[in-house]
Amino acid sequence: MSNIDIGRLSDEITNQLRRYSQVVSEDVEQITDELTAEGVEKIKNNIRSKKLIRSGGYVKGWTRKKVGKSIFIHNRTDYRLTHLLENGHAMVNGGRVFGTPHIRPVEEWMVTEYEKRIEKAIEK
Template identity: 45%
Template sequence: MANSSNIADEITKALKDYTSEVSEGLEQSKLEVANETVKILKRDSPKSNRKSTKKYGKGWARKKVSTAQVIYNRNKPSLTHLLEKGHAKRGGGRVPGNPHIKPAEKQAIEKYVKKVEKVIKG
């Protein structure tokens, strides 16, 4: 009986070790991908000579919310939708969108999936 108890204890210990390694790996992967995505958004954000657009590009940041890494624009959050999707002009007509968030998001998802697979496989 003592032998089967030892085996159960060893299995439990191995599973706990694996679980903590996977958890740490996933947290590290989230952080790395979030930081890379912030760099991409800073690089690819629309640029013009207007002060507001210069601040917009520099405003990308990340923060941890619960277990997630959230990427946001701290300087000009209200511009994200307008610049990504385009908007109507005051005197009529439209300003075309400049998609820069969606491509960065897609790239981040692909990188994260690859990192998760690598972490789980060990």
């Protein structure tokens, strides 16, 4: 440990906190990027495993988009279908199609995984 003049102690503490903040900020960006990529793949796998759609267009449409520092996961081709497939919908003949949750489980997994990874990044 280096010797620090008592008059410069507050400056040194500020510098160390700034460095720590920068490292954690970079880790958070990396974690967010990795987790959203994993989330897109998990949604695609959920759709395939539940045989939700017969064609591959709905699956291929799932992507992520970075806007500023935020990253959004969305379906760029069939965005109108996501709500109907997730929550169910009424049919023309009066029947009802029940929803097949394929987004919500991944969202819940991502929230808990994000918290775990952020805590781990802060601790190191």
